[in-house]
Amino acid sequence: MFLVICGHNMTQHSVGLLFGRAQETVGRKFQQCLKACKKLSGKLLRKQSPEQLRQVPRGLRDNRQYWPYFNGFIGAMDGTHCTVMVTGGEAARFYNRHSQTSINVLAICNYDMLFTYIFVGCPGSVHDARVLSYAMERDSTFPTPPPSKYYLVDSGYANTRGYLAPFRGHRYHLPHFQVGSPPRDEEELFNRWHSSLRSVIERTFGVWKKKWRILSEFPRYDLDTQNDIIIATAGLHNFIRLSQIPDFDFDDALHVDAIPREQFNNNGEGGENEEVNYLQEQEETTDGAYMQAIRDGIKQQIWDNFH
Structure with a gap:
């Protein structure tokens, strides 16, 4: 039942x-x-230890499309929205950009489409980058990337130490290249490979929400119950994957480059000026300059080998 x-x-x-x-x-x-x-x-939900985070993900080293360019990759991170029933004065904080009440869920997955971290509870109106800052401040178990390692993130996050973001102002999402012209410069070529590898989090979200429709359809439960449902179904997602149970949803996701972003996913492009300024401030720090150098080095490697 x-x-x-x-x-x-x-x-x-x-x-x-x-x-x-x-x-x-x-x-x-x-x-x-x-x-x-x-x-x-x-x-x-297999939170990885510092030792595990330093290891090269299984399968990545054998994939010449990404190796050795993204040799610091330890997972992909993104935010997604799950519907929730909120009434009274609290409802306004939970309205997202699609005018529906939701919870903004921060998730990290590994190369095998397994969730390794979930942070639940932020209202749908909160920007992805803010959710990350709350997770780092409020959750002592947050898996901070070790030196030289990083999560792949989209343009809703700052390109700063431990978080490798794409180049803003250039084409990024895979459909842009599938129906349009090939990458035109170094930045777009980098974005093309970055988007392809980071699509593992989108495919993971796609499988999770397709299997558990309670996450994205008409909300029937209060905030606390829905928070628990998110955690429980994420664990069941991992159980199915770890048990190697034949599953059509996982099979379909493994044979596509990316699943289109679901209706509620805030992809971080554009946004309010306040959030754009917040990201720029983070990227102008020493950590931002460090990650900029990492990104430029990967960009040049990919350009030299594929152009």
Whole structure:
């Protein structure tokens, strides 16, 4: 009953009719399973140790499309939105750019489409870069990249130490190159390969939300319950992947370069002037200059070998 509710976003009344159980029973068992799956997710969400973060991801070294250019890659990071039911005065903070109430979820995944970190709770109106700063400040378990390693991020984040962002003002997303002309300069060629490797987080989000429709369809649960559902389903996502259970959603995602960004995903392009200024301030620091040098070096390597 729990899996049907999460997978199909069915009402508890409909599930009670389907399984021949009272709605009170369905509600009680749903909460029990949710509590158990949330606890299980603490083990399944595989937060990587500093030693593991220093290792080259399995499979990356064998992929000549990305190796050795992105040899500091340890995962991809992005934000996505999950619907939530919020009423009263609190609702205004949760309205996103699509005029729907949502939670902004920060996630990190590895090369194998496994979630390695989830930060939940920020209202949908909060910009991706701000969510990251909150996660780093409020969560002592946040997996900060070790020296010389980095997460791939999109233009919604600053290009600063530990976070490799694309060049702004140039084409970036894969559809831009699939339906348009090939990369025209060094920056666009870098963006093309960066987008291709970083698409693992988009494909991971795509599989997760396709399988668990409760995350993105009409919200039926309050904020605290939906927060728990996000954690629980992320753990179940990893369970399926780690168990090597035959799965059509994962199979489809592995045979495409990228899944189109879902409806609620804030891709960080454009945005309010306040957020743009915030990113620029971060990039003008010493850490920003360090990451700029890393990015320029990768850009030149790719250009020399593929141009």
